[in-house]
Amino acid sequence: MQFTSEQRLDDGVLEREFTLGDIPGILWTPASASASTPVPLILLGPAPLGLRKMYPRLVARAQHSAAEGFATATIELPGSGDRPRWPAAEQARTDLRRAVEAGETVSDEIIDAFILPLVEKAVPEWQSALDALLALPEIGGPVGYSGGVISIGVRLAVVEPRIVAAGLFAGSFVPRAMFEEARQVTIPLHILLQWDDEGNDRQAALDLFDAFGSKEKSLHANMGGHTGVPQFAGDAAAQFFTRHLK
């Protein structure tokens, strides 16, 4: 893990860009974080549009989390941002967009072809990032995961025991295979669903919530469309992490 830039934001949060091999990422730590007072970490789930495009939303979430005493970090998805294109994924994404724009039901084949290889490739990268982040003296634990591309969150919740709580955004297509994996998840979950998100399959999100094996799981459904998560819903998610990571 190589830090490539560093700046202090207005509120004292330290923002550091890094590379992990050829994967770019960003780490935000509250001013209070130090080797003698290490802080818990929230992984900010992947940004399907790429880190640059998602930066304003990511930094807002990072600063909100820092105010609660959490470090946050994220890395670029395979095939996103400046990372090398990935022809199979591009094709799957194109097929999916075409189906959505034509108002067709998106077939399981298209969803599988788009999401499953992404999960396979991304999850080990997030685990490597976690290794590197937890090796920093100012980052303690426990670790939470917060984000979209819900299938990556589901897989991480199953395979990565260092993640003790997850806040997931039910706003993306879910392969059928993930419903089975969801049954194996046992950590506390906080699921956000934008009820009138036209690009999202509401019933699939409800079925996935039902499938999770966790004893503590909450579904928060709100109005406002895909990107219109209300401020109070963000506050509730923050409280979830405070309950489980402090």
Place this chain on the structure above:
Amino acid sequence: MQFTSEQRLDDGVLEREFTLGDIPGILWTPASASASTPVPLILLGPAPLGLRKMYPRLVARAQHSAAEGFATATIELPGSGDRPRWPAAEQARTDLRRAVEAGETVSDEIIDAFILPLVEKAVPEWQSALDALLALPEIGGPVGYSGGVISIGVRLAVVEPRIVAAGLFAGSFVPRAMFEEARQVTIPLHILLQWDDEGNDRQAALDLFDAFGSKEKSLHANMGGHTGVPQFAGDAAAQFFTRHLK
């Protein structure tokens, strides 16, 4: 409205029992409430088991609300507690219990016979109670409604303009007619659903949430059975009222 008893609870909350005609009720006001600093009011929705049996849960909610600066009040449902039996309602309730215990689907006829007359009778009583409560100098406004027997909450939200926000518990049977009324509701809503509440029709609760006309509506689904609403869900409901009544 006649006060019939008065006591100070440990935390300074003033608990007063009252009668409104022949309807018993209870009013809780925070120690801070006075004519010069009147407080907002939350109506604690009806207690189907009767005020006496529900008292421990009601007073806990009242004290929690008082700590946030709210007065709370509730009245006995028609046919509940010490109020005169109501043979038609008793019969409907018996039919409903029998169907539930036999594991049968509860028919729309049984649900209608149980709930609709209760809504018709109870809602004007709650409105009279509101008249009397708002006439007290230590009770200001605005007014919220929080509670179960969700159909009473729906009707009140439609017909009672003094109620500006409602937290509803989706834990009871809902007549089909209420789905149409739900479309007329426009105030902010916070709906609690116990996901694995076996006595509740989850799909009906989701359909009702979908039907509400409110621009701001949130559904919070949690685990823990009908009476196992987690503490953090209660806190989230309290924050909803703080957002809308302060």
